[in-house]
Amino acid sequence: xxxxxxxxxxxxxxHIAKLRQLGAEAVPVRLPEELExxxxxxIPGGESTSISRLMRDFHLADKIKERAQSGLPVFGTCAGMxxxxxxxxxxxxxxxxxxxxxxxxxxxxxxxxxxxxxxxxPVLGEKPFPxxxxxxxxxxxxxGKVEILARLGDGTMVAAREGRLLALxxxxxxxxxxxxxxxxxxxxxxxx
Amino acid sequence: xETGTWKVKTGLAQMLKGGVIMDVVNPEQAKIAEEAGxxxxxxxxxxxxxxxxxxxxxxxxxxxxxxxxxxxxxIPVMAKCRIGHFVEAQALEAxxxxxxxxxxxxxxxxxxxxxxxxxxKVPFVCGCRNLGEALRRIAEGAAMIRTKGEAGTGNIVxxxxxxxxxxxxxxxxVNTPQEELMAKAKEMGAPFELVSEVHRTGKLPxxxxxxxxxxxxxxxxxxxxxxxxxxxVGSGIFKSSNPxxxxxxxxxxxxxxQDPQIIAEVSKxxxxxxxxxDIKQIPSEELLAPRxx
Numbered sequence: 266x267x268x269x270x271x272x273x274x275x276x277x278x279x280h281i282a283k284l285r286q287l288g289a290e291a292v293p294v295r296l297p298e299e300l301e302x303x304x305x306x307x308i309p310g311g312e313s314t315s316i317s318r319l320m321r322d323f324h325l326a327d328k329i330k331e332r333a334q335s336g337l338p339v340f341g342t343c344a345g346m347x348x349x350x351x352x353x354x355x356x357x358x359x360x361x362x363x364x365x366x367x368x369x370x371x372x373x374x375x376x377x378x379x380x381x382x383x384x385x386x387p388v389l390g391e392k393p394f395p396x397x398x399x400x401x402x403x404x405x406x407x408x409g410k411v412e413i414l415a416r417l418g419d420g421t422m423v424a425a426r427e428g429r430l431l432a433l434x435x436x437x438x439x440x441x442x443x444x445x446x447x448x449x450x451x452x453x454x455x456x457x
Numbered sequence: 458x459e460t461g462t463w464k465v466k467t468g469l470a471q472m473l474k475g476g477v478i479m480d481v482v483n484p485e486q487a488k489i490a491e492e493a494g495x496x497x498x499x500x501x502x503x504x505x506x507x508x509x510x511x512x513x514x515x516x517x518x519x520x521x522x523x524x525x526x527x528x529x530x531x532i533p534v535m536a537k538c539r540i541g542h543f544v545e546a547q548a549l550e551a552x553x554x555x556x557x558x559x560x561x562x563x564x565x566x567x568x569x570x571x572x573x574x575x576x577x578k579v580p581f582v583c584g585c586r587n588l589g590e591a592l593r594r595i596a597e598g599a600a601m602i603r604t605k606g607e608a609g610t611g612n613i614v615x616x617x618x619x620x621x622x623x624x625x626x627x628x629x630x631v632n633t634p635q636e637e638l639m640a641k642a643k644e645m646g647a648p649f650e651l652v653s654e655v656h657r658t659g660k661l662p663x664x665x666x667x668x669x670x671x672x673x674x675x676x677x678x679x680x681x682x683x684x685x686x687x688x689x690v691g692s693g694i695f696k697s698s699n700p701x702x703x704x705x706x707x708x709x710x711x712x713x714x715q716d717p718q719i720i721a722e723v724s725k726x727x728x729x730x731x732x733x734x735d736i737k738q739i740p741s742e743e744l745l746a747p748r749x750x
Contacts, residue, residue: 273712274475274496295713310472311496312532318494319712322705343472355531357491370531376555377578379465382458399468400533400555417458439468 266453269294269303271329273319275311275344279438283446297328305338305453308345310399310436313370316344317358326361333363338429340449346432347402354405364430365408372403372434384435386415386424388457389444396423396435403434429453461578466600469533469555469580470664473497473601473687477677477708478666480504480691483522484529486700493704497533497555499689500526505562505609506692506731509743515563517545520552527553535582540748541567543576550579556601557581561748562608562691569750574598584668586619586746588626588655589645595663596648602661604685605746606669609692611733613670613679615746620667620683630656669746672697672730674710674723681714698728 270280272293284291284307294300306329308316320326333339341349350360352367373380379400383393394415404422407413415424415433423434429452437445451457476496481487482504490498502518503511517538527534533555538545540559545566549557559572561584574581575598583594584605591602604623606616626645633641633656642652654662667680668689677688688711690704697703706723713719736744 272475274494276471276474278474279471295716311474312472312476314491314532315476315494315496315708318492319708322494322709357531375527375553376465376469376533376580377550377553378460379469380458380460381462381464397464397468399465399472436468439464439471 266290266304266450267292267302268305268307268450268453269300270307270309271316271320271325273311273323273325274315275309276436276438277309277311280307280309283438283443284450287443287446287450289450294325295323297324300325300328300332303337305340305449306332307449308339308341308348309438310343310345313344313347314358317348317360321359330361330363333361333430336429338431338449338453339363340431342433342436342438343399343401346434349430349432364425364427364432365411366404366425366427366432367406368402369405370402371400373398373401376400382417384415384417384423388414389448394437394444395440395442397439398435401434426452463600466580467663470582470601473533473666474664475712476687477704477711478535478687478689479694479704480689481526481695484525486695487526487530489701490694490704491530491532493701494708495532495704496687497535498526498530499535499537499558499691500554501537504692504695505745506611506696507609508562509609517542517549517563520548523549523552523554537563538572539563540565541570541572543572546572546577546581550577554579559583559599561605561745565748571597571750582666584746584749585623586749587622588630589647590749591623591661591665592645592647592651592655595661596651599663601664601666603666603668603689605749606667606671607736607739608669608745610670610736610739611672611693611696611731612736613672613676614736616667616670616680617683619669619746620680620685623661623665624684627655627659627661631659671707672733674706674720677707678710678714678720681711687711693731696731703727703730
């Protein structure tokens with residue numbers, strides 16, 4: 266399976282390493298033509314304004330939108346989740362509007378407030394998932410057809426799936442736990 | 458929920474990779490940087506070129522300026538404290554800046570010791586000229602490293618020298634047999650555990666950006682090809698004739714650093730770059746890079 270990882274800016278190398286560990290062919294994507302022949306796309310963590318700007322400048326945004334609307338599985342983490350959302354509470358950045366969720370950027374505060382927390386994720390089994398939240402966003406609202414995969418202790422929504430789109434407010438690529446990457450590969454090959 | 462962990466400190470630096478961190482001195486410049494695609498800004502009272510010109514003692518910026526910049530943009534805001542000045546660092550942490558740069562660009566407050574950075578919840582970035590210096594800073598708690606270059610000169614030569622020194626140091630350690638690692642650690646003045654880690658993994662344990670002298674898109678791409686994870690641009694943007702265009706071009710060149718066609722394209726019509734300084738013309742006591750122990 267060939268998975269592209271958007272490499273405009275951010276922690277793309279970490280995602281590529283995780284996907285390769287799982288036996289997928291992972292390739293960086295910086296230009297529209299590099300979207301050809303992909304079975305899935307990861308939009309990594311990074312600075313969402315920066316990624317969004319580079320996606321627009323190099324004509325990736327429309328192409329990604331088009332491919333995702335015709336069924337390309339997309340996995341967004343942190344900045345990636347913001348970019349997947351229909352609505353972002355901040356004026357910046359312009360999102361792709363693919364998933365029926367509203368997000369709030371930097372929802373927990375500044376870096377001082379970045380945190381780690383264990384998450385219960387029923388679709389991944391009983392073992393908690395190590396959540397790494399860095400200047401993280403949260404999901405404020407989700408449409409009925411969106412499946413919420415994880416919440417913080419206070420009920421805050423931090424992981425969601427809608428069809429072949431998967432969005433996390435945290436960073437599985439910074440942990441040794443490969444289950445979310447495997448879950449995405451399963452979505453991409455139609456097993457889930 | 459645990460805050461201030463090593464994972465979230467080093468993790469933020471990982472999120473900055475492939476990006477450009479720009480020096481700004483007011484909210485207007487910060488907005489220009491954000492709009493251009495900067496992944497973070499460094500809030501300062503004066504850019505290094507002006508600090509160099511002014512002479513005297515350079516200190517932490519007025520918190521009013523830092524707060525105004527934090528209000529103006531949604532991207533991470535960094536700020537500088539003097540080497541060893543842990544109270545300036547405490548003040549910056551209290552302000553809520555996202556990263557503290559314990560920087561040789563300001564006048565050192567301590568000529569023997571750096572800040573013990575593990576005491577802070579906010580992460581630190583520190584400068585280095587070689588691998589030994591990088592590993593000493595990481596051992597003290599720096600969650601991100603940048604090669605120093607020579608700030609405020611618009612001259613890339615020192616940045617190249619320092620990046621090559623770090624990368625050469627890594628390549629050398631990888632090829633050093635186990636039984637020679639202790640002597641290497643002694644010679645480098647670096648902790649044995651970190652020397653062993655680099656020997657084993659072939660890379661630094663934290664993200665390493667290039668800094669000090671980047672003035673053009675090609676400079677940024679050069680540093681990326683030499684192995685930088687991203688770049689700091691200090692005086693290079695707002696001391697040039699068209700900051701917005703140059704900022705955007707440097708962002709693009711940093712992402713597409715392996716694509717000469719794009720680098721050529723974005724280098725067109727940027728106007729005058731910042732005036733450059735020949736390092737050999739700078740009296741040795743005015744050089745910033747040797748500050749750091």
